[in-house]
Amino acid sequence: MKLGSPGRWFDIPPSDRTSILPAFLILYAALYLAYGTQSAYLPAFLQSHGLAVEQIGLVLAAGTVIRIGAGPLTGRLADYLEARKQLLALAACLSSFIGLTYNLAFGFAALLVVSMLHAGATASLAPLSDALSVAAARERAFQYGWVRGAGSIAFIGGTLASGQLIDRFGLSSIILTSSVFFLIMAICAATMRGPADGPHSAEAYDGGAIRALLGIAAYRRLLIIGFLVIGSHALNDTFAVIQWRRAGYDNLSISLMWSEAVVAEVIVFFLVGPWLIERLGVAGAAALSAGAALLRWSVMASTSEMSALIGAQALHGLTFALLHLAAMGIMARFVPDRLAATAQTIYGTGALGIASAIMTTASGYLYGMFGAQSFWAMAACCAIALPLTRRLKVP
Known part of the structure; x- marks a missing residue:
């Protein structure tokens, strides 16, 4: 089976194509706009909230460690509960609200805690989105590359916009903007329609x-x-x-x-x-x-x-x-x-x-x-x- 073969796109009823694809395009655009808006200037933001260069490195490294562990754990929970869409919406919502607390945190200890919590919330966003979109592509709804490519374009847009936002509103604006996009992603994930979940299987719960x-x-x-x-x-x-x-x-x-x-x-x-x-x-x-x-x-x-x-x-x-x-x-x-x-x-x-x-x-x-x-x-x-x-x- 091909992953979203172009020729098969025309075998899908137009109503299904138009109802499924836009939701995934919005999902990926919101995700990568959130990443692009924040990622380039996050070190500068941390410095503006009182961190030395060495402390910035520690905070970012701690976030990486948390993501490595939290991502697979969230993915396993999503499969165990057969609730990928729901877990994605929850993780995006947490990413939004935890992200806002960056603006309230000053000093190493507070920013370290916020960074680790935010890393844990965001860790599974892209993989869970991919799990949903690959399943939809496998159902011949669209090409997976279309939505992922839209994400790359959105990341560029977010990165370019972040500089303009900072010039006009200051570094805190990128945190607010990124959180807004995460919230849009959460709403989109909670309301989108995708391929139906399969029947429960005992193998999904065997712990192996x-x-x-x-x-x-x-x-x-x-x-x-x-x-x-x-x-x-x-x-x-x-x-x-x-x-x-x-x-x-x-x-x-x-x-x-x-x-x-x-x-x-x-x-x-x-x-x-x-x-x-x-x-x-x-x-x-x-x-x-x-x-x-x-x-x-x-x-x-x-x-x-x-x-x-x-x-x-x-x-x-x-x-x-x-x-x-x-x-x-x-x-x-x-x-x-x-x-x-x-x-x-x-x-x-x-x-x-x-x-x-x-x-x-x-x-x-x-x-x-x-x-x-x-x-x-x-x-x-x-x-x-x-x-x-x-x-x-x-x-």
């Missing part, structure tokens, strides 16, 4: 969900591939701008190259990705993603020439967005519906969260010792992942 998921060979390999390929982006996310500044590029050039990667991501989510998965399958798409990442980091390690960097940034659509689409397809094909939310949260906040934490920490040491040559280590991670993709074929 993790063992069951890890018993699925394709899912195990996906966790490893995601850890290596998506995790390899940590060095780029942390040090690419520093490297480009060292190479003498001005801020405009850097901004354009960074924006190019986001545009490539959106193009793959909307257009290229579904076409590639239709023709290559999920295994071929994952292999292409790992190979593109291997090429991308090899270029970054080898040269700082503008033309080469432009090409490397264009590969972001393949190295991130295509693998994300392949991952959704793999989970749609191999993971039982009763474990969908658990699988999404273990992959999205568990494996990828741990990968980000480990790779970001390692990147600091690697870049400090080897500079741009440290991208060879990221290329090696993708080379290790490449042969694993051959075992993802649909039986």
Whole structure:
């Protein structure tokens, strides 16, 4: 079964298409507007509320740890109760109201508590949204890439809007705006119509969900591939701008190259990705993603020439967005519906969260010792992942 194959869109009654798709578009737009509005300037906000630079790092790191644990726990609860939509609405509502308390908190202890609570509330939002939207796509309601691509566009919009908001209303405005978008997401999740839940199964309550998921060979390999390929982006996310500044590029050039990667991501989510998965399958798409990442980091390690960097940034659509689409397809094909939310949260906040934490920490040491040559280590991670993709074929 294809994940939201374009041709099957026309087999769905128009009333179903128009009633389901807009709700998911609003859901993803609200989620990523909330993220985009807040994420870039949150460190500056924390500093304005009395935190030193070292304390900001501790607060953000604590949030990462909480997300790694809270995401899978919430996903498992959603599957156990067979209440993914309800848990998503509750988590989004909590994200909104807890987020507002940032404006009331000053000093390390208070901001640490708020940050950890907010991280716990937001941890499952994207994976639970993916679990719902992949199920809807599997019912042939729409292309998953459409809603995820809309999220990427919304993130850009939120990031751009945040600067304007701060200039006019101050740093506290991003907290308020982000909380409003989380609340819109909660309302949308609570009222949206999606695929009907399946019948209750005793296997959903046997307490062996993790063992069951890890018993699925394709899912195990996906966790490893995601850890290596998506995790390899940590060095780029942390040090690419520093490297480009060292190479003498001005801020405009850097901004354009960074924006190019986001545009490539959106193009793959909307257009290229579904076409590639239709023709290559999920295994071929994952292999292409790992190979593109291997090429991308090899270029970054080898040269700082503008033309080469432009090409490397264009590969972001393949190295991130295509693998994300392949991952959704793999989970749609191999993971039982009763474990969908658990699988999404273990992959999205568990494996990828741990990968980000480990790779970001390692990147600091690697870049400090080897500079741009440290991208060879990221290329090696993708080379290790490449042969694993051959075992993802649909039986």
